[in-house]
Amino acid sequence: MSQTFILEPDIIAATENVMPDLNNDLVLAKNFLKQQSAATGDSLYDHLVDVVQKILSQKPPDVVDNFEQYSWEVKQEKFRPNFDLLNDIYLSPPQLATVSRMDEMFRLVASKATKLDDLGEEEQELDLEEDNYKPKIQDLVDHNYYFREGGYGLPTSECYAIYIAMIMLGIKESVATVRFFGKIYGTKANYYVAETDLTIEELDRRIREFDLKDMPGEGEGEGEEMKPPIEEQAEVLGEGEGREPVSKEPVPPKLPPEPVSTWTPPPPIPVERPGQGVNKKVYWVCNRPGDQWICLPDLTPNHIKVARLCVRCMTGDLESEVITFPPFEGTERHFLRAQIARIAAATSISPQGFFTFGSGEEEEDIDMEEGGDMQFNLNPFYQGHTLKDLLDSNLTYWVHHGRHILKQGRTIWWNPNADMEEGLEEEDDEGIPPMEPETGPNLFTPLSEDARIEGLSAWTTRVSSLMCSDRALATIRSNLWPGAVAYATNGKKSECMYVGWGLKFQPPNFSPLQLPIPQNEYVIGPEVMEMADPTFADEEAFRIAHLPPPPPPDILGEGEGYGEEAEEDEDD
Amino acid sequence: MNVHKLWEYQEYINVNGVMMTSELISVLQNSLTLLQVENHFTHIQYWGQMYAVDTDYHIAVGINNDAILDRKYFYTTDFKFWGLLPRAKKKYKQLSFLTTFPFRGDPSLKIKVLDEALDETHPERCKIMKEESRLAATISNICDEAEVCARGQLIKQPSGNVIINPNYYGLNGSEAKLLKSYLHIRPAQHRWNTNLLTRQDYNYSMDFLDSIDQDIPSGCWNLTLEQNGSVAYVKSLYWPGMMYFHKVRTPDAGFLYVGNGRKNLDVPFLL
Numbered sequence: 113m114s115q116t117f118i119l120e121p122d123i124i125a126a127t128e129n130v131m132p133d134l135n136n137d138l139v140l141a142k143n144f145l146k147q148q149s150a151a152t153g154d155s156l157y158d159h160l161v162d163v164v165q166k167i168l169s170q171k172p173p174d175v176v177d178n179f180e181q182y183s184w185e186v187k188q189e190k191f192r193p194n195f196d197l198l199n200d201i202y203l204s205p206p207q208l209a210t211v212s213r214m215d216e217m218f219r220l221v222a223s224k225a226t227k228l229d230d231l232g233e234e235e236q237e238l239d240l241e242e243d244n245y246k247p248k249i250q251d252l253v254d255h256n257y258y259f260r261e262g263g264y265g266l267p268t269s270e271c272y273a274i275y276i277a278m279i280m281l282g283i284k285e286s287v288a289t290v291r292f293f294g295k296i297y298g299t300k301a302n303y304y305v306a307e308t309d310l311t312i313e314e315l316d317r318r319i320r321e322f323d324l325k326d327m328p329g330e331g332e333g334e335g336e337e338m339k340p341p342i343e344e345q346a347e348v349l350g351e352g353e354g355r356e357p358v359s360k361e362p363v364p365p366k367l368p369p370e371p372v373s374t375w376t377p378p379p380p381i382p383v384e385r386p387g388q389g390v391n392k393k394v395y396w397v398c399n400r401p402g403d404q405w406i407c408l409p410d411l412t413p414n415h416i417k418v419a420r421l422c423v424r425c426m427t428g429d430l431e432s433e434v435i436t437f438p439p440f441e442g443t444e445r446h447f448l449r450a451q452i453a454r455i456a457a458a459t460s461i462s463p464q465g466f467f468t469f470g471s472g473e474e475e476e477d478i479d480m481e482e483g484g485d486m487q488f489n490l491n492p493f494y495q496g497h498t499l500k501d502l503l504d505s506n507l508t509y510w511v512h513h514g515r516h517i518l519k520q521g522r523t524i525w526w527n528p529n530a531d532m533e534e535g536l537e538e539e540d541d542e543g544i545p546p547m548e549p550e551t552g553p554n555l556f557t558p559l560s561e562d563a564r565i566e567g568l569s570a571w572t573t574r575v576s577s578l579m580c581s582d583r584a585l586a587t588i589r590s591n592l593w594p595g596a597v598a599y600a601t602n603g604k605k606s607e608c609m610y611v612g613w614g615l616k617f618q619p620p621n622f623s624p625l626q627l628p629i630p631q632n633e634y635v636i637g638p639e640v641m642e643m644a645d646p647t648f649a650d651e652e653a654f655r656i657a658h659l660p661p662p663p664p665p666d667i668l669g670e671g672e673g674y675g676e677e678a679e680e681d682e683d684d
Numbered sequence: 685m686n687v688h689k690l691w692e693y694q695e696y697i698n699v700n701g702v703m704m705t706s707e708l709i710s711v712l713q714n715s716l717t718l719l720q721v722e723n724h725f726t727h728i729q730y731w732g733q734m735y736a737v738d739t740d741y742h743i744a745v746g747i748n749n750d751a752i753l754d755r756k757y758f759y760t761t762d763f764k765f766w767g768l769l770p771r772a773k774k775k776y777k778q779l780s781f782l783t784t785f786p787f788r789g790d791p792s793l794k795i796k797v798l799d800e801a802l803d804e805t806h807p808e809r810c811k812i813m814k815e816e817s818r819l820a821a822t823i824s825n826i827c828d829e830a831e832v833c834a835r836g837q838l839i840k841q842p843s844g845n846v847i848i849n850p851n852y853y854g855l856n857g858s859e860a861k862l863l864k865s866y867l868h869i870r871p872a873q874h875r876w877n878t879n880l881l882t883r884q885d886y887n888y889s890m891d892f893l894d895s896i897d898q899d900i901p902s903g904c905w906n907l908t909l910e911q912n913g914s915v916a917y918v919k920s921l922y923w924p925g926m927m928y929f930h931k932v933r934t935p936d937a938g939f940l941y942v943g944n945g946r947k948n949l950d951v952p953f954l955l
Contacts, residue, residue, distance in 0.1 A: 174850075181851045206857065207912035263705045267695045269911070295701070297919075299906050299955075425921065425954040568737060568786040577707050591735075591786075594924060594943070595700040611701025613924060615954070619784050622950040 154190070162186045213402040214273065221279050247282035247311075249275075250291040255607045262576040262587035264597045264609070266295070273401035278306055281396060281405045286314040293395065293452065294595075294610030301399040301428025305452060308394050310387070318386040322410075375631075379528055381413040381520050389515065389523040390416065390453045397448065399428060406430060408449040413521025415442060419450035423622045426451075426614055437624060451614045453517065459596035460514030461559060461571075461588065462606050463502060465494050467513050469555075488513065488555065496603050502586035503573045507559040510571070510588060510598075516552030525551065565591060565619060592617055685730050685938030687716045687744070693938050698910070698917055699927035702733075702942045711763045716744050719758065719766050724748070727848060731757070732925075732941030734819065738789035743769075743823060743941075751838050751846045752869060757823055759816075761789060770817060772824030779813055780821040786944060791816040822945040829947075830923040831869040832896055834930045834937055835859070838869065839889045846892075852935040860916040860932045863897035863907055874898065903955045921951045 145157040163186050167175050175182065228246075252275040259265030266274070278290045287308040296303040310318065384391050396405040422436040430445040440447060468491035501509045515523040553561055562570040570592045576599075577584040590596035595612020599605075634640060646654070685693050690709045697703055712730055720728040725746035734741040739761040746756045757769040779797045788795075793815040802809045839849045859865045864883070872879060874894050880886045882895070896905050896918070906919045909932075918928040925943020930936070 178851050207914075210912045259701075260703050261705060263703060263708065264701045265703045266701070267698070267703070269695070297906075299903065300908075302908070423950050423953050572735070572737070574740075576705060579707060591944070597701060609701065613700075615924070615948075615950075617944075617946075619946075622953055624953065 159183070159186065162190075210400065210402070213400075217276060217280050217402045220283060221276055224279075224283050247287050247308075248289045249278050249282050250289075250607075252278065252292045255292075255605075255609075258585060258599050258601065258605060258607070259587075259597070259609060261583070262585055262597075262599045263574070264587060264589075264599070264611075266611070270401070274304055277304070277398065277401040277403075277405070281306055281308070285396070285405065285407075286311045287394070288312075292609065293456070294612075296426055296448070296451070296610075296614045297612065298426035298428030303397045303399065303426065303428065303448065304401060306396045306405065307456070308396060310394055315387050322383075322385050371633075381522065381526055381528070383410065383412045384522055384524065386410055390457075390517060390521075392515075393456070395449060395452055397430070406445075408445055408452070409442075411446075411449055411453055411521075415440070415446050415450040416453060416517060416521035417519075419447060419454065421625050423615060448614070454616075455593055455596065455610050455614065457514040457517045457523075459590050459593050459598075459608060459610060460512065461510050461598050461608055462513050463494075463497050463600045464509050464511050464556070464558065465491055465497075466511075466600075466606050467491060467556070468494075494604060496601070499575065499581070499584060499586055499602050502588075502600050502602070503575055505569070505573065507562075507569070507571055507573070507588075510559045510600075511556040512553070512559065513555060515555060518552050523552075559588075562592075565617065685940055687713055687720075687728050687730050689936070689938075690730065693929075693936070696915055696929045696931070696936075696938070697927070697940060698929065699919070699925060699940060699942055712742070712744075715760075715763050715766065719744065720746065723756070725756075727751075729939075731823070731939070732943075734759075734787060734822070735942075735944040736761075736787035736789035740789070741787065741819060747848070749845060751848050752871060753846070757820065759791070759819060761791075767791065767816075769820040769823065772821045773817065775811075776813055776817045776821035777825055779811060780818050780825060780945075781947065783813075783818060787819065788815060791819065819945075825947070826923055826926065826941055826945075828868075828870050830920040830926045830941070831939055832866045832918055832928050833869050833893075833939075835865045835867055835895075836890050837935075837937060838867070838893065840892045841889070854933045854935055854937075855916070855930065857913060857932055860909060860913075860930065861907070863905055864895050866896045866905075866907075866918055866928070867893035868896060869893070901952060901955065904951050921954060922948055924948050 146155050148155050163183050166186055256265045256271040282290050288311045289309045291307045293305040293307040391410045395408045398405050418438055418440045432444045434440040434444055434447045467488045469488050497509050517523055518525055559571050568591055571588050571590055573586060573588045575584050576587060585599055585601040587599045594617055596610045598608035694704045716728050723746055725748055727747040729745045731743040731745045741759050741761060744758045748754045758766040759769055760766045782799060783797050794812050797811050797813055799809055834855050837849055837852050838846050840846050855865050872894050879894060880891045883891055904921050908917050914932050916930045920926045926941045928939045
């Protein structure tokens with residue numbers, strides 16, 4: 113047996129020994145296998161040794177079927193670059209960037225938590241105000257558990273990171289409540305959206321800022337004042353031009369005055385102040401949990417109007433341009449805010465009685481405030497509904513708690529004629545007829561009132577479990593905003609969430625807004641209409657018809673004819 | 685998604701907020717394993733869910749010899765009985781694009797489809813289609829346009845059979861960032877040498893499928909790397925609800941569709 117292993121001296125001897133014998137052939141073959149390839153310096157012999165070694169040590173199944181694969185792998189392993197040559201360069205794993213950001217967040221939250229604990233022990237009694245200040249953060253982990261029971265929700269890892277990020281938001285910014293709104297996919301990055309109420313002080317500050325911005329605004333007035341001077345200037349210039357040529361050159365034909373556009377833009381719809389209507393909640397977004405939360409700007413009605421007329425994917429970059437028709441004033445952050453407002457308005461739902469106006473005890477207050485901006489709170493007396501009720505396809509047990517956004521782009525209707533009616537009461541006859549105030553469905557309207565989409569109701573309910581009805585909970589998903597879901601247990605828990613592209617399902621398809629029909633350049637009348645020239649006979653007839661009055665017959669009968677016609681029209 | 689790995693894969697599902705519940709996974713694993721044994725499939729995959737009004741359809745794919753041509757689709761509404769979907773006819777594939785109303789959840793339902801492209805007097809204008817055929821046609825449409833795999837996941841053997849690569853090691857980090865590394869699971873529609881020669885490191889056994897980077901318009905596929913770049917997600921804007929994930933450097937990958945079966949024709953406006 114020992115003869116099968118040939119030692120180096122034997123090989124050397126074999127090359128010298130030319131006698132044909134089996135041993136010699138073997139040695140020759142081995143020599144051939146040991147030939148080094150010029151390109152890599154590798155030899156087949158070594159390679160086979162490595163392959164056999166790998167196969168024997170790893171004992172993979174079905175080697176013969178995948179032999180090429182193994183050979184390939186062995187080769188690949190050999191060509192791994194050896195970075196130690198470059199004096200010990202350590203390549204950090206790609207996760208490092210994310211991890212360091214997350215680490216910062218974890219540290220902040222952890223340090224705050226320990227600090228609060230210390231405080232709590234020492235001055236628990238004195239610290240009531242401090243406790244009030246602590247922002248209320250939605251228990252996302254708990255809600256996510258129920259969402260996942262129902263077949264929706266976030267992966268566990270993501271959910272926990274977002275939860276910590278929400279706590280960070282509560283620490284860093286002056287917010288009173290934090291709720292996870294959802295996740296919006298973008299083509300390059302995704303947005304995580306948190307919905308918050310500001311603290312009272314911060315809200316006051318923002319309202320003051322808003323008022324300041326609005327004061328010098330009186331916006332429309334300024335714009336109008338700006339315009340007339342330009343026109344006057346133009347007139348002055350026109351006169352000047354008219355005079356100059358007199359002195360120098362033959363008079364050019366006097367041009368008719370340039371037509372002035374009579375179109376006036378409709379008065380801009382005022383923005384709802386922070387803490388009111390569509391701007392009731394403040395939204396914060398980040399691309400990844402751990403990133404800095406960025407506050408989205410307040411909405412103007414125009415943003416919502418335009419967002420309703422176009423479709424667009426988010427890109428994940430808040431500063432990216434929004435190119436749409438009609439033009440959208442603002443960057444993606446405004447567009448995102450508008451979409452969030454639309455989604456929030458349409459898909460904030462809860463079981464009937466989950467929220468209530470006021471604190472739940474004083475129900476007489478309902479009629480006090482009218483229309484839009486009523487406060488509502490968790491109903492302490494909510495007892496939950498049975499699953500059968502929640503799953504009922506009539507959906508009467510689910511209600512909206514998002515305020516409907518009117519066509520104006522506001523939740524509270526603003527009367528565009530309000531100022532006019534006050535100021536110009538005398539000229540009322542000419543004024544625009546008073547507008548019918550727009551109304552949307554009230555708060556807490558059941559979902560059964562929602563519009564249907566092509567025979568499909570706007571919401572679909574499902575039960576989470578068919579096998580164990582004790583654990584089951586009801587989920588409901590929106591067909592209008594794919595990705596919007598809500599759950600309710602037969603106990604006291606309910607929440608809604610949106611994870612999706614931020615696109616509305618609008619069958620059959622989106623069709624872009626048509627351009628408006630161009631205005632007529634001039635009034636169509638006898639002056640501009642084509643008609644047959646009067647013949648000599650006609651003129652004669654006209655002249656004879658007009659003879660009786662003594663004045664001499666007109667030379668320019670044609671022109672006057674037209675003029676008279678026009679005059680007659682006017683008299684009519 | 686491979687039925688036997690659903691428990692591992694459930695954390696990677698990332699489509700419109702959908703997660704699989706424990707009950708769904710348990711039931712699927714049971715009933716689909718039985719289905720696999722009954723039909724002698726080498727592989728069985730959970731394909732996805734089709735929303736319907738009354739009860740949703742769940743779809744599974746059984747694969748035998750050939751991973752592209754020899755696929756059988758099954759549907760169920762109650763997980764007790766899996767029905768074999770008929771082969772999608774061309775006529776129905778076209779009609780299913782025209783249908784606007786939602787699935788009902790009853791496979792034997794007959795629905796009327798109005799083809800508005802035809803004259804009002806044309807006898808073919810109003811056609812009747814069974815919901816089962818519509819389901820088959822819709823699934824076939826989605827498969828043709830949106831079902832993808834990572835490069836190397838399917839390999840063509842010298843005999844011409846396409847098999848799921850048993851020794852697949854996954855894409856590496858830089859490959860996973862390229863749309864070119866993801867291929868359509870369908871008989872190739874481009875010329876074979878287009879698919880082969882657009883790559884530097886072409887490989888006869890891998891590059892026999894169309895890669896998704898040639899789809900029009902560019903941007904209709906959305907590729908993101910998440911979880912520190914360890915999982916790649918491919919999503920189609922045309923079929924919202926479609927998702928493909930691939931864990932970088934591992935053989936773990938899966939396709940899932942959860943949606944209402946409507947193609948989003950607004951894509952050119954979205955970009």
